[in-house]
Amino acid sequence: xxxxxxxxxxxxxxxxxxxxxxLVEQIIGRVADKWTMLLIEILTETEVCRFKELSxxxxxxxxxxxxxTLRAMERDGLVTRKVYPVVPPKVEYRLTELGLGLSKAxxxxxxxxxxxxxxxxxxxxxxxxxxxxxPG
Amino acid sequence: xxxxxxxxxxxxxxxxxxxxxxLVEQIIGRVADKWTMLLIEILTETEVCRFKELSxxxxxxxxxxxxxTLRAMERDGLVTRKVYPVVPPKVEYRLTELGLGLSKAxxxxxxxxxxxxxxxxxxxxxxxxxxxxxPG
DNA sequence: GCTCATGCTCTCTTTTAGGTAAGTATAAAT
DNA sequence: ATTTATACTTACCTAAAAGAGAGCATGAGC
Numbered sequence: 001x002x003x004x005x006x007x008x009x010x011x012x013x014x015x016x017x018x019x020x021x022x023l024v025e026q027i028i029g030r031v032a033d034k035w036t037m038l039l040i041e042i043l044t045e046t047e048v049c050r051f052k053e054l055s056x057x058x059x060x061x062x063x064x065x066x067x068x069t070l071r072a073m074e075r076d077g078l079v080t081r082k083v084y085p086v087v088p089p090k091v092e093y094r095l096t097e098l099g100l101g102l103s104k105a106x107x108x109x110x111x112x113x114x115x116x117x118x119x120x121x122x123x124x125x126x127x128x129x130x131x132x133x134x135p136g
Numbered sequence: 137x138x139x140x141x142x143x144x145x146x147x148x149x150x151x152x153x154x155x156x157x158x159l160v161e162q163i164i165g166r167v168a169d170k171w172t173m174l175l176i177e178i179l180t181e182t183e184v185c186r187f188k189e190l191s192x193x194x195x196x197x198x199x200x201x202x203x204x205t206l207r208a209m210e211r212d213g214l215v216t217r218k219v220y221p222v223v224p225p226k227v228e229y230r231l232t233e234l235g236l237g238l239s240k241a242x243x244x245x246x247x248x249x250x251x252x253x254x255x256x257x258x259x260x261x262x263x264x265x266x267x268x269x270x271p272g
Numbered sequence: 273g274c275t276c277a278t279g280c281t282c283t284c285t286t287t288t289a290g291g292t293a294a295g296t297a298t299a300a301a302t
Numbered sequence: 303a304t305t306t307a308t309a310c311t312t313a314c315c316t317a318a319a320a321g322a323g324a325g326c327a328t329g330a331g332c
Contacts, residue, residue, distance in 0.1 A: 020250070024253055025170070025174065028170065028246070029173075032168040032173055034161070034165040034168065037164055037168060050308085050309090051309055062291060062292080063309085064311090065289090065290065067310065067311085068290095074263065075260055076260060077260070086299085086308095088308035091310090098256070098259070101252060102245070102252075105245045106244070106245055107244075108241040108242070108245075109164065109167075109238070109241045110160065113163045116234060116237060116238075117159050119213060119234050120163055120212050122213075123213025124211055127210065188277095188279080191279095198320070198321055198322080200280095200320075201321085204320095222278095223278085223329045224277040224328080225278045226278075227280090
């Protein structure tokens, strides 16, 4: 067993009751989504952003998805939304402490992905080799 | 600024080239999904699991989703799939080193969720209070 | 010879996600 | 008077995801 510490660590956690478990799973389901992750990364790097900046920094996202994701993040207390009553509109987004905490927690996943994308690519190649796409 | 270290840390990372960035984003998009996360957690705790056990441990997942998610994980090199040629069928799943690495990386997010679910709940309550559901 | 068990696969249907495009408000610039 | 800019909101539509349920293979047990 090459890495026993993690398993031990997880099993040493307080015996979470099922209700909390379900809630935590739900939160992870909510938060572990592509755009949320990207926005958190952008906001971590840039600290404060207007809507258009986020849209530019997040290539491929539609206005609708951006609004939607930001709203969900605001609802969950991950970002604050500051509206200036000017014309044209100006709105600033920034991470809350909670959001920054998630960012920090997620940092490990980014680092993992950066460190291991080659391994994943070669695993995919191997899988494709061993499992021919369309067996006659 | 209460937590400058993370921003500094991120900005100190090697200037990743855009192609790698896109790949990493894609991997995160692929891997940051509810069922994958759950299965990784279960497999981290149980080490080796049959299909039915996973299905039982993962309440709410349909057979189809389970198969599908496991296949994707296998393709990405996160789990191994060992088939015993017996009747009725027996298949064992376990995490690879790569999968265990992701598990470890994701552990931070689980801990964050467990530590902060109350904050999220109250943020939601506050949001609901300040933004009435259906204004006349 | 019937049933059960497991780990799928296939089909069908419903649900959801997400894209596009248009509309809104209004002050400042042309 | 018209255009521009920003940050949305709404309506509509399509494609993808996910759920339900049946089918399959086959040896063991009754």
